[in-house]
Structures are given as C-alpha cells and as structure tokens.
Amino acid sequence: MQPAPAISRDAPPEAPSDAPSARQQAVLDAVLALMVEGGDPFTMDAVARRASCSKESLYKWFGDRDGLLTATVRWQASRVHAAREAVDVLDAATLRETLQDFAASWLAVVTSPTSVALNRIAIGHAGSGKSNLGGIVLANGRFAIGARVKPVLEAGRAAGLLAFDDPETAFRTFFGLVGRDIQIRLLLGDAIPLDAGAIRRDAARAVAQFLALYGQPA
C-alpha cells in the first residue's frame, strides 16, 4: 500500500466545478440507479443504454470513466447536503433533539442503497490509486457530517451542557455510537433490516449514550 494521500478535513468541498446540465443530471441519476441495482460490473455501455445517450456523449461530458464516477459522487453529495441549519443550542432538550436529528439522518443516508453502492465503488477504487473517489466520499460523508456536528457540540459546551476537551474526539465517539457496525456490515453484504422506526430508536439510544458520556449534570 502506497502512502495514501491525506483527506482534506473540515472543509466540505461543495461543488468545486461547474454544475452538470439537466441532461447530464439525468445521466448521473441513471448511473446511481445502475449502481443501486448492482449486479452489473457497471460498464459504460450499460450507462449509455440506461441513460439513452451515446457513449460518445458520455466521454465528451465526463472525460472518462473516472470522471463519470467522480461526477456521480459529487452529484449525490450535492443532493444529500441539507441546508446548514443555524446553531442555536440553548437548552438540553434542543441539544438532544439536534443531535438525534443528525444521528437519524446520518443513519438514513448510510443505510440507503445509494450510499452503500457508492461507498462500495469508492472503496474498490481506493485500492488502486488513481482519482481518489474515496477522498471525495469521505469529504462529503464522514467529514461533512463532522463539520456540521462539531459546532453543535461546541455550542453545547458553551452552554454548559457538554464537557469535552477536543471536539474532534467527542465527535468521533458520537460517530461510533451512531454507526456501530452498521456500515461495514452493509458494505460486506449483510442485510440489516432498518426501517424508519429502528433508525429513530437507534438515534435516540446513541444520543442518550453520548450524553451519558459527555453531558454535564445541569
């Protein structure tokens, strides 16, 4: 394993280049649909057929296969990013609720077939160097949610509701309590039944555990 490039932390990359046109967005949606359906080795022919466009157009628009994959990852990321809500943590109930929202939405994303398929592709690519999809996925997934949660944690600390030294460390604990073994099991093909109710309960449990570890006794 060659020394992997470090991932740009803290900074969600947010649309570094031109946004795709409507037609190209349709193509990218077709790519995502193909990925989710799985099974296929994800050939350019399949994309062209599915999107009803010619391969030549694919290569004109996205350069090559990696460009198409990169554009797809960015496209999916642009849709997942919710609006960055204002951080106004005043009391314990608001803090808990905010963290539960983050936990639940993160679980929903991570367990979605789209995320699983995309992460699988990115992980497969991470093995053989060239064009780090993995970096993009990390920046828009793990690090993006970290960048959004940490201000909340710091606001909670400022309000005397939480106690921790390093926001990063606190967030990583939060991340572990929320995700546990879910993502690796899904990536490896295990079928975990997880409906909206289970996600809500999991989020509540994770936040309760996190507050038990980092909460300040009023």
Next chain:
Amino acid sequence: MQPAPAISRDAPPEAPSDAPSARQQAVLDAVLALMVEGGDPFTMDAVARRASCSKESLYKWFGDRDGLLTATVRWQASRVHAAREAVDVLDAATLRETLQDFAASWLAVVTSPTSVALNRIAIGHAGSGKSNLGGIVLANGRFAIGARVKPVLEAGRAAGLLAFDDPETAFRTFFGLVGRDIQIRLLLGDAIPLDAGAIRRDAARAVAQFLALYGQPA
C-alpha cells in the same frame, strides 16, 4: 440491490474444508502480499508470477478466481483467530483488562494493511453477488469477535460488574466505541497514523467509555 443473503451469526465458520498444503499456503501468502501492495488489479497472471507457479496449478488447486479469493480469506482468518482464551472474569480489573485486550487486538487487525486490502476486495465482490466473500469476512471478523466478546460481557454481568439486557446490543456499542470511524476511513483511502501506542490509548478510552455506560457501581 438484490436481497442480500443473511450472514450466519454467532458461528465462526472455522475451516469448513480441507486445509491447504504448504505449497498452497505459500501461494495464498503471495496473494496476500499482492493484495497489500495494491495498485494491481489482482490478475491471476500476477499471482502465478508472484508465487512462481503456473496458472494451471492455480486453477487445479482453487477452481477459479473466486475460489482463490475465498481460500485466501479463509487462510488469513485462520491465522488471525487467536486461541479462545477461557472466560474467567472475576473482578473489575480483569474485566477491564480483558476488554482492552480485545479492543487493542481488534484495532490492530482492522488497521493492518492486510485487513484493509482483504476487506476492500470483499466489499467490491459484495456488490456483484456471486460467492459471498463478504459473508466470510464478516463471519471471521465482526461476528467472530462478537462471539468471543459476548461471553466476557455475560460473565461480567454474572459477576455483577455490568448491567445490560441484550449482550448483542451491548457488544455493538462496544464495537462502535472501539472502531468509531477508523475502518471506513481506512477503506476509503484515508491515512490514519495509528501506532501501537495510539492503539493502546484508543482501546483504553473505548473500554473506559463502555464501562461508564454499562458498568455497575461495585
């Protein structure tokens, strides 16, 4: 995504068939070395060249490419499985130490280049059905460690040191506290510096947090 097959829980598969001969073990070690070096798309030619054997022998011994991968996963698993130590949790210090050992060895395994490479291959395969490497990896990784830790947790509960309802749930929390975001970041190509000292500290922190959540006040 087709309905993924459920993974056989609780039961570590432990050497379902004949053990490979010495020569075959050498081949499997060559496979692991190739995987760790990465970069290559992992061709059968490369394996034959690296192992100084003919492709014909590869096919005679392992059937096909998937058979070779499966044998490699099993081979690695057979080396990782430490002897199942006896469960004798009597006091809080022993419990803490035992859990820290599990956490540290798990972190060491998960962060090893071999594990990363193997998980990448298995995850890539999990996408396209056929021959679930993912199931084998899960059975020998996540579920094997779970099967080994849960008796410890139950012994701790029997000794009045821990309080929980479901051992599985408690273990999953433990798993999350130990692993956090490490595995997904490594799989996606992020370089996390993690030497033996950091692993020891991480293990101690995770166990301290776990005991804070599930420990009984003496």
Next chain:
DNA sequence: GCAGTACCGTACGGTACGGTACGCCTCCGT
C-alpha cells in the same frame, strides 16, 4: 531405465470492456 505424476513456464482462445469513429436524425438560428 522407464512409465507416471506433478508442476512450471508460456502461448493461445474467448470475451468483456474502455475508448473512438461514423452515419443519421432533430432542432435551432438566419
């Protein structure tokens, strides 16, 4: 010595896939 076996090295067939070229259609501006 000699058949038999196991295996290495290599060459080969078949196929799948990335990437390119070309014909034709549709739409748009003038």
Next chain:
DNA sequence: ACGGAGGCGTACCGTACCGTACGGTACTGC
C-alpha cells in the same frame, strides 16, 4: 429553406484478463 451543431445509435479497435492447452522438467515407484 438551409446549414450547422448537438446528440443518439452502432460499429469498431485495442487491450486486459480469465481460463485452458501444450511442451518441458524434476521426482518417484518399479
């Protein structure tokens, strides 16, 4: 009306790789 641009469908090329076949070699039992 008409020329051009953009784009779809398809045919095509080169290459990589899985799986097999074949020649050559070392070793074993008789």
